[in-house]
Amino acid sequence: MTFSNQFQRSRRQLIALAGSGLASTLFPPTLLAQGNAMSFMSFSFAEEPNKPFVEKLLADFKASRGIGVEPIGSAWGEVQKNILLRQRSKTLPQAAQLQDRWLPAMAQLPEIVDLDALIGRAEIESALDPAVLGMARVAGKTLGVPIITGSVGMLANREVLAKAGVAKVPVTLDEFRAALIAVRDKVPNSVPFAMATKNPGSVPLDTLILVWAFGGRIIDDSGKVLVNSAEGRATLDFMAGLMKDRLIAPEIDRPDARRLFGQGAAAFYIDAPAARTFARSFSGRGEAADAFVLPIPSPVLKAGDRARSVEWGHVVSLFSSQPLAKDSPSAQWVRYLLSDPVQGSLPLQLGGLPATRSARAMPAVQGDAFLKAWAGAVGSTMKHEIGIWSNAPELSAILTEETQAAVLGQKSGAAAAASMQTRMDASMAKRT
Amino acid sequence: MQSQSATSTMPGFAVSPLAERGGLKARERRVGWLFLVPALVAFVLVIALPFVRALALAFTRNDLQTPVPRFVGLDNFVALARMPEIAQSFAVTAAYVVLVTAFTLLLGLAWALILNQPFRGQTLLRAASLIPWVLPSTVTAFIWGWIFNSRYGVLNAALVEMGVIPLPTAWLSTSFGAMVAIVMTKVWFSIPLFMSFFLAGLQSLDREQMDAARVDGAGNWALLRDHILPHLRPVLLVVVVLGVIGNLQHFDTIYALTGGGPVRATAVLSIEVYRRAFDQWDIGMASALGLLWVTTIMPAAYFYLRHLLKGV
Numbered sequence: 001m002t003f004s005n006q007f008q009r010s011r012r013q014l015i016a017l018a019g020s021g022l023a024s025t026l027f028p029p030t031l032l033a034q035g036n037a038m039s040f041m042s043f044s045f046a047e048e049p050n051k052p053f054v055e056k057l058l059a060d061f062k063a064s065r066g067i068g069v070e071p072i073g074s075a076w077g078e079v080q081k082n083i084l085l086r087q088r089s090k091t092l093p094q095a096a097q098l099q100d101r102w103l104p105a106m107a108q109l110p111e112i113v114d115l116d117a118l119i120g121r122a123e124i125e126s127a128l129d130p131a132v133l134g135m136a137r138v139a140g141k142t143l144g145v146p147i148i149t150g151s152v153g154m155l156a157n158r159e160v161l162a163k164a165g166v167a168k169v170p171v172t173l174d175e176f177r178a179a180l181i182a183v184r185d186k187v188p189n190s191v192p193f194a195m196a197t198k199n200p201g202s203v204p205l206d207t208l209i210l211v212w213a214f215g216g217r218i219i220d221d222s223g224k225v226l227v228n229s230a231e232g233r234a235t236l237d238f239m240a241g242l243m244k245d246r247l248i249a250p251e252i253d254r255p256d257a258r259r260l261f262g263q264g265a266a267a268f269y270i271d272a273p274a275a276r277t278f279a280r281s282f283s284g285r286g287e288a289a290d291a292f293v294l295p296i297p298s299p300v301l302k303a304g305d306r307a308r309s310v311e312w313g314h315v316v317s318l319f320s321s322q323p324l325a326k327d328s329p330s331a332q333w334v335r336y337l338l339s340d341p342v343q344g345s346l347p348l349q350l351g352g353l354p355a356t357r358s359a360r361a362m363p364a365v366q367g368d369a370f371l372k373a374w375a376g377a378v379g380s381t382m383k384h385e386i387g388i389w390s391n392a393p394e395l396s397a398i399l400t401e402e403t404q405a406a407v408l409g410q411k412s413g414a415a416a417a418a419s420m421q422t423r424m425d426a427s428m429a430k431r432t
Numbered sequence: 433m434q435s436q437s438a439t440s441t442m443p444g445f446a447v448s449p450l451a452e453r454g455g456l457k458a459r460e461r462r463v464g465w466l467f468l469v470p471a472l473v474a475f476v477l478v479i480a481l482p483f484v485r486a487l488a489l490a491f492t493r494n495d496l497q498t499p500v501p502r503f504v505g506l507d508n509f510v511a512l513a514r515m516p517e518i519a520q521s522f523a524v525t526a527a528y529v530v531l532v533t534a535f536t537l538l539l540g541l542a543w544a545l546i547l548n549q550p551f552r553g554q555t556l557l558r559a560a561s562l563i564p565w566v567l568p569s570t571v572t573a574f575i576w577g578w579i580f581n582s583r584y585g586v587l588n589a590a591l592v593e594m595g596v597i598p599l600p601t602a603w604l605s606t607s608f609g610a611m612v613a614i615v616m617t618k619v620w621f622s623i624p625l626f627m628s629f630f631l632a633g634l635q636s637l638d639r640e641q642m643d644a645a646r647v648d649g650a651g652n653w654a655l656l657r658d659h660i661l662p663h664l665r666p667v668l669l670v671v672v673v674l675g676v677i678g679n680l681q682h683f684d685t686i687y688a689l690t691g692g693g694p695v696r697a698t699a700v701l702s703i704e705v706y707r708r709a710f711d712q713w714d715i716g717m718a719s720a721l722g723l724l725w726v727t728t729i730m731p732a733a734y735f736y737l738r739h740l741l742k743g744v
Binding site: 084199 | 495496499582583602605606607691693694695707711712713
């Protein structure tokens with residue numbers, strides 16, 4: 001072999017090597033193996049207590065359908081960001097677990113798949129109640145399948161209340177305040193009500209429940225901002241009073257609240273039924289923790305008023321820039337998530353109610369004492385008044401900033417409500 | 433070219449047919465450009481194009497409701513000018529940059545003067561002083577977050593134990609406390625860098641001149657004012673300009689410690705741009721604000737570059 005041949009051969013090898021390197025960079029294994037595999041972004045996968053359940057789900061799917069699913073863990077608060085960034089770089093996962101209230105914002109993405117066309121409206125409606133399906137419907141399209149449902153409401157820690165000598169679950173806001181004072185005085189180093197005070201992802205939920213308790217609204221169904229009302233101002237003053245009396249604390253986000261509650265350092269907090277799973281994990285007591293996790297109706301202004309909770313659920317949405325085949329891995333994944341084996345176990349493991357009619361009728365679901373207590377405590381379940389708008393991220397930021405300003409004493413309740421109204425009005429006007 | 437044609441007409445001088453067109457200088461220039469090409473391509477792809485794109489986006493509406501950018505002229509800038517929170521962000525940024533640069537300068541210089549003295553363990557202390565600078569910024573933010581935490585922070589524990597405060601205080605939840613925390617954090621990990629600059633400058637200080645000043649009766653303050661500071665003047669200039677640029681750009685520890693809060697007390701421009709772009713998905717507005725932010729960095733960058741080029 002001559003030097004020239006040798007050189008040509010090594011040059012060819014070099015080019016081949018560079019080519020394969022470039023190909024593996026441009027087309028990661030996920031994309032190259034698209035035929036029998038798919039990717040799934042999940043926030044439950046990123047939560048330590050829930051990770052094993054998602055892993056089992058993926059393993060079972062592979063065993064039954066022969067389709068591998070690559071999980072992409074993303075913290076709950078980062079999912080929207082990751083999806084939108086991936087959309088810009090054209091690296092969207094094929095499926096993603098989303099909070100139901102994010103869907104109106106996600107609906108703007110051209111890649112989100114309308115499942116009415118892929119799975120068929122009739123098949124979806126046969127599996128899900130209209131109220132459940134409503135969580136995943138935006139502008140007449142089904143943009144995901146609900147996999148776990150419930151509501152966001154109030155929880156009490158039985159053991160902390162007992163330590164504080166609170167024998168009766170508070171019903172009115174006055175009783176609630178009295179219970180908080182008892183906890184503050186009798187349980188050292190506690191945060192009586194671990195209300196979210198820090199993050200735009202959590203503050204709006206807690207504020208909403210309290211605004212409703214005072215009989216007010218933040219934004220009505222037509223998109224009119226109503227927060228600068230007597231009820232809105234009273235809510236902000238009430239929250240500021242709680243902070244002033246050390247009944248709530250600054251720097252609390254939902255994960256902090258879950259830890260405080262699980263470790264017996266908070267008497268009340270607001271969360272979804274998944275609270276039970278977190279309490280089991282953070283208390284270190286496993287199922288024994290169920291004894292102290294008590295779902296209660298959120299406090300009301302006067303006895304006889306109906307308690308309110310916020311509609312809540314997880315949905316799985318699909319993304320594709322090309323039309324999907326009806327037997328594509330993504331379509332099979334959606335059908336699998338709605339199947340009885342999945343719906344009969346996964347929602348309970350994650351701490352919520354199943355989405356499908358058939359799973360809800362299962363003895364395991366019907367006989368779950370915690371879920372039964374939850375259902376009895378939720379009162380009226382209302383739509384998230386901020387999350388349903390496509391400018392929800394901006395509205396949440398405004399609500400959080402102005403609520404913080406009132407709670408931390410930087411503004412009076414009236415000033416914060418007025419400022420919130422002006423800024424939200426501007427945001428809603430820009431939307432149209 | 434001119435010289436070549438001139439020489440070619442001179443009797444006894446003939447240009448070789450193998451000579452480079454344009455002469456050796458031109459060849460050097462061409463080779464120079466060739467060497468420049470990879471860096472130029474990288475610059476265009478990684479810096480120039482994204483910058484121009486961001487520049488263009490600043491004049492568009494591009495948010496969740498308008499995924500395809502729509503030209504809106506100067507609307508974003510007009511809207512920003514009308515937002516009181518943006519004016520507040522500029523004020524917060526100015527306060528942050530001034531405080532951090534001033535404290536880092538003073539403490540960095542003081543530490544350099546100490547480490548310039550001969551004492552046992554000097555080398556070890558010099559090396560240990562670099563630790564805050566070497567730590568990843570997220571780790572730094574967590575350390576300071578832990579110090580200032582309202583429930584289990586070491587600062588509260590110490591102050592309550594000493595009887596200075598009766599109850600733990602939520603330092604990061606007051607405007608003043610949050611600003612102090614982000615300033616202290618940045619000063620803490622910037623001191624080693626400033627100190628290194630000053631220490632390098634001090635190494636070239638003429639010892640004999642200092643000794644002579646001492647003999648003439650100069651005290652410490654006189655030495656600092658009349659000898660050390662004039663000697664360090666070029667270093668001071670570079671350090672101040674670099675500090676201002678770095679502090680104007682700073683983001684990570686502020687975001688990790690306070691996220692720009694409470695309310696907007698620590699929302700410097702970098703945080704504001706991030707929030708607009710990645711929390712509210714208003715890319716058009718974020719780009720417009722980014723452009724304004726860049727204009728605040730330009731004067732400092734100009735002085736720095738001018739100083740550098742003068743040196744060349």
